[in-house]
Amino acid sequence: xMWLKQLLRFIFFVLATSAALMLHAQPLTISGRVMDAETGxxxxxxxxxxxxxRQGGATDIDGRFRFxxxxxxxxxxxxxxxxxxxxxxxxxxxxxxxxxxxxxxYELGEVVILPGVNPAHRIINNVVNNRDLNNPEKMRSFSYxxxxxxxxxxxLDSLRMIDTMLLDTASLEIRRFxxxxxxxxxxxxxxxxxxxxxxxxxxxxxxxxxxxxxxxxVFLVSQIQSTSFYKERLNIGRSEYINPVSxxxxxxxxxxxxxxxxxxxxxxxxxxxxxxxxxxNFDGLKGMLYINTHNWAIQSVIAEPERDEGPFSxxxxxxxxxxxxxxxxxxxxxxxxxxxxxxxxxxxxxYSFVGVGKSYIRDIELNPELVRREFNNIxxxxxxxxxxxxxxxxxxxxxxxxxxxxxxxYAFMDSVGKEVNFDRLAKTFETVMTGKIxxxxxxxxxxxxxxxxxxxxxxxxxxxxxxxxxxRRFKVGGFWGYSFxxxxxxxxxxxxxxxxxNSELELMAGYFYDVTESGGVSFFDEKTSFLxxxxxxxxxxxxxxxxxxxxxxxxxxxxxxxKWNIALRSDYKKSYPDYYYGQSVDGVAQLKNDFRFxxxxxxxxxxxxxKFLRTKRIKISLGTKYPVVKFQYTHGFEGMLYGEFQYxxxxxxxxxxxxxxxxxxxxxxxxxxxxxxxxxxxxLYNGNxxxxxxxxxxxxxxxxxxxxxxxxxxxxxxxxxxxxxxxLVRSRFFSPEIVLATNIxxxxxxxxxxxxxxxxxxxxxxxxxxxxLLHGLLDLKFYKVGAGVFYRYGPYGYDxxxxxxxxxxxxVFPIESVKRQ
Numbered sequence: 001x002m003w004l005k006q007l008l009r010f011i012f013f014v015l016a017t018s019a020a021l022m023l024h025a026q027p028l029t030i031s032g033r034v035m036d037a038e039t040g041x042x043x044x045x046x047x048x049x050x051x052x053x054r055q056g057g058a059t060d061i062d063g064r065f066r067f068x069x070x071x072x073x074x075x076x077x078x079x080x081x082x083x084x085x086x087x088x089x090x091x092x093x094x095x096x097x098x099x100x101x102x103x104x105x106y107e108l109g110e111v112v113i114l115p116g117v118n119p120a121h122r123i124i125n126n127v128v129n130n131r132d133l134n135n136p137e138k139m140r141s142f143s144y145x146x147x148x149x150x151x152x153x154x155x156l157d158s159l160r161m162i163d164t165m166l167l168d169t170a171s172l173e174i175r176r177f178x179x180x181x182x183x184x185x186x187x188x189x190x191x192x193x194x195x196x197x198x199x200x201x202x203x204x205x206x207x208x209x210x211x212x213x214x215x216x217x218v219f220l221v222s223q224i225q226s227t228s229f230y231k232e233r234l235n236i237g238r239s240e241y242i243n244p245v246s247x248x249x250x251x252x253x254x255x256x257x258x259x260x261x262x263x264x265x266x267x268x269x270x271x272x273x274x275x276x277x278x279x280x281n282f283d284g285l286k287g288m289l290y291i292n293t294h295n296w297a298i299q300s301v302i303a304e305p306e307r308d309e310g311p312f313s314x315x316x317x318x319x320x321x322x323x324x325x326x327x328x329x330x331x332x333x334x335x336x337x338x339x340x341x342x343x344x345x346x347x348x349x350x351y352s353f354v355g356v357g358k359s360y361i362r363d364i365e366l367n368p369e370l371v372r373r374e375f376n377n378i379x380x381x382x383x384x385x386x387x388x389x390x391x392x393x394x395x396x397x398x399x400x401x402x403x404x405x406x407x408x409x410y411a412f413m414d415s416v417g418k419e420v421n422f423d424r425l426a427k428t429f430e431t432v433m434t435g436k437i438x439x440x441x442x443x444x445x446x447x448x449x450x451x452x453x454x455x456x457x458x459x460x461x462x463x464x465x466x467x468x469x470x471x472r473r474f475k476v477g478g479f480w481g482y483s484f485x486x487x488x489x490x491x492x493x494x495x496x497x498x499x500x501x502n503s504e505l506e507l508m509a510g511y512f513y514d515v516t517e518s519g520g521v522s523f524f525d526e527k528t529s530f531l532x533x534x535x536x537x538x539x540x541x542x543x544x545x546x547x548x549x550x551x552x553x554x555x556x557x558x559x560x561x562x563k564w565n566i567a568l569r570s571d572y573k574k575s576y577p578d579y580y581y582g583q584s585v586d587g588v589a590q591l592k593n594d595f596r597f598x599x600x601x602x603x604x605x606x607x608x609x610x611k612f613l614r615t616k617r618i619k620i621s622l623g624t625k626y627p628v629v630k631f632q633y634t635h636g637f638e639g640m641l642y643g644e645f646q647y648x649x650x651x652x653x654x655x656x657x658x659x660x661x662x663x664x665x666x667x668x669x670x671x672x673x674x675x676x677x678x679x680x681x682x683x684l685y686n687g688n689x690x691x692x693x694x695x696x697x698x699x700x701x702x703x704x705x706x707x708x709x710x711x712x713x714x715x716x717x718x719x720x721x722x723x724x725x726x727x728l729v730r731s732r733f734f735s736p737e738i739v740l741a742t743n744i745x746x747x748x749x750x751x752x753x754x755x756x757x758x759x760x761x762x763x764x765x766x767x768x769x770x771x772x773l774l775h776g777l778l779d780l781k782f783y784k785v786g787a788g789v790f791y792r793y794g795p796y797g798y799d800x801x802x803x804x805x806x807x808x809x810x811x812v813f814p815i816e817s818v819k820r821q
Contacts (some may be wrong), residue, residue: 032097211417457485519686647677
């Protein structure tokens with residue numbers, strides 16, 4: 001037995017020695033960056049294996065890699081879909097490696113369909129079944145801090161391929177300029193908190209922009225892509241796409257298992273390419289999915305729209321990590337943007353602007369104790385001191401220190417910004433969003449400059465209000481204008497005071513002498529805009545009343561998602577020429593053509609989970625995916641402040657838009673009104689027609705109904721449209737958005753004999769019309785022009801078929817879609 005004891009001692013000695021050596025062994029750290037050999041672009045998610053083992057890792061979104069090796073490293077094996085494999089021999093240097101990969105000769109689009117069961121489908125179905133488990137936004141709560149960096153420059157790839165000896169002076173100068181610096185750089189730091197199901201708060205605590213102080217459009221870059229790739233539909237650049245990881249996606253997408261790699265945890269990662277199947281027409285994506293078998297989660301993804309259409313090209317990249325061995329969470333987000341509509345022209349050669357946005361997520365906390373009162377409808381809030389942070393403050397959050405190129409961009413653009421006044425240009429964007437032009441402590445109201453309708457003709461005027469630079473509590477303003485058709489001056493003034501900022505409690509009082517539409521409907525929060533299709537109807541209005549109004553109103557936000565308005569007003573209205581209203585006064589019939597109204601109104605706007613972006617100057621709606629409800633109750637007083645009529649009036653408007661998978665966007669608006677009491681024409685309902693044989697299309701109006709054709713004191717109207725987008729017709733040269741629309745209305749009028757010298761109908765039998773619109777026949781980048789036709793039918797259709805048609809020109813501005821998500 002002695003030999004056995006000696007053998008055991010020897011084995012123990014070997015094991016102990018091996019363990020000691022392992023404990024004291026220093027791993028070899030390998031780090032570097034992988035780039036495209038032709039363009040120098042960083043390659044994300046490249047698989048790297050040491051020698052012939054399973055040990056290694058993958059590059060991050062910036063193409064960087066870093067991992068430790070406990071064995072001798074002879075070479076690294078690099079594989080990446082679409083690129084030739086690389087065998088990189090590691091010699092004396094193991095850190096700061098620069099490895100270049102060449103694109104393979106084949107393209108992702110060359111799809112070969114093989115018989116049998118597609119192994120990628122089983123993997124994708126497992127990911128779909130585990131979406132709720134891996135989606136961070138299905139957790140109870142989370143919080144994190146993100147650092148974002150946005151750079152814009154010129155795409156000079158084609159210019160860099162030319163020998164400098166062959167370039168002319170202008171081309172050489174622009175190449176040297178871009179080689180030294182970029183055109184634009186911006187940074188921001190955001191603290192985000194999330195509470196299930198949809199409570200979200202993002203506080204921008206630091207922002208820095210080359211050449212500017214705090215332009216609002218920089219914060220909208222963060223809205224381009226979602227932080228979660230698990231939603232049924234993905235919103236990228238304000239467009240909706242069917243997620244390849246969604247129910248039924250295997251019948252619409254082609255999935256190919258390109259490669260299989262392994263992680264340090266010995267998990268398997270399946271690399272799967274995806275793109276819409278041939279001969280399918282839907283808004284789909286193409287790219288690569290890296291699926292980790294640990295909970296069947298997305299480890300990383302590269303995606304872009306399958307069709308390169310519109311003024312922008314966008315590609316997104318996302319990298320996820322397992323946090324606390326519990327939850328997959330995004331840690332890096334990249335957004336690549338190519339702006340095709342704008343660029344720099346050099347010797348008749350156009351070079352496009354390209355942008356790269358990078359987000360680095362840190363300080364991730366899973367399921368922190370958050371309470372509802374920490375959240376409100378402000379989703380993105382910019383700290384007033386965000387643009388005054390020191391370099392010491394910035395260096396705490398930057399993922400990497402600023403490069404010499406970044407510093408040069410800041411220095412050059414800051415000096416140019418002062419000369420050109422970039423902040424003034426940035427305010428142009430705010431002007432479009434708010435309808436105001438800020439000049440020092442005065443805001444000029446755009447809607448008071450110019451307008452046109454059939455009654456007034458051309459109107460020219462000026463409207464001003466003080467802004468926050470004078471006082472954040474009080475505002476005073478007024479307007480004056482002149483219209484050339486009715487040859488009348490219009491004027492007015494108002495004053496307001498913010499009583500409580502958090503609840504937006506505001507007290508307002510004012511007076512105006514201006515026109516109002518006869519039989520029109522307006523709600524307290526409505527403002528006209530030349531970008532809103534509904535307001536195109538204003539050009540066609542021909543029956544209006546000169547109105548002298550004095551009012552006082554109280555407006556506030558209360559009962560989450562509600563905005564309230566209480567108003568008392570006194571109106572004196574002159575009727576449209578030749579119109580008279582028959583009224584009994586002390587038993588004597590009288591015909592009157594001027595009227596006095598005293599009204600008390602209570603109204604609200606309800607937008608469930610509507611989100612806003614707020615800076616120190618403005619507040620912008622980011623939209624809501626739920627219906628928006630407007631309601632207004634008005635009581636008229638007889639004998640109070642000279643009021644001549646007593647009545648109750650109820651007005652409601654419900655607007656909803658929703659996406660139907662594979663079919664497009666449905667929009668519905670329901671309007672209704674009821675008046676209990678007899679009133680003159682000016683305060684009833686006129687039908688909301690917008691007819692001309694050939695004219696501009698006004699949404700949510702009756703395209704074939706003549707102006708002032710109908711009159712009601714109670715009505716209900718439904719406006720329905722469905723936009724198929726380019727799902728029905730899509731080709732290289734002809735891809736319009738096809739829209740089907742149907743509008744229906746019913747109405748009634750009490751005592752129609754009281755209205756004299758005016759012709760009208762009533763809508764007891766129901767009014768019907770339907771139409772076809774082709775949006776985007778002409779794409780002018782910043783807006784689209786189309787055409788359409790509507791037909792009137794039913795009880796109020798004309799005997800002559802040609803009289804039932806109305807032909808339309810449609811104009812669609814992309815900014816209209818910003819209001820809703």
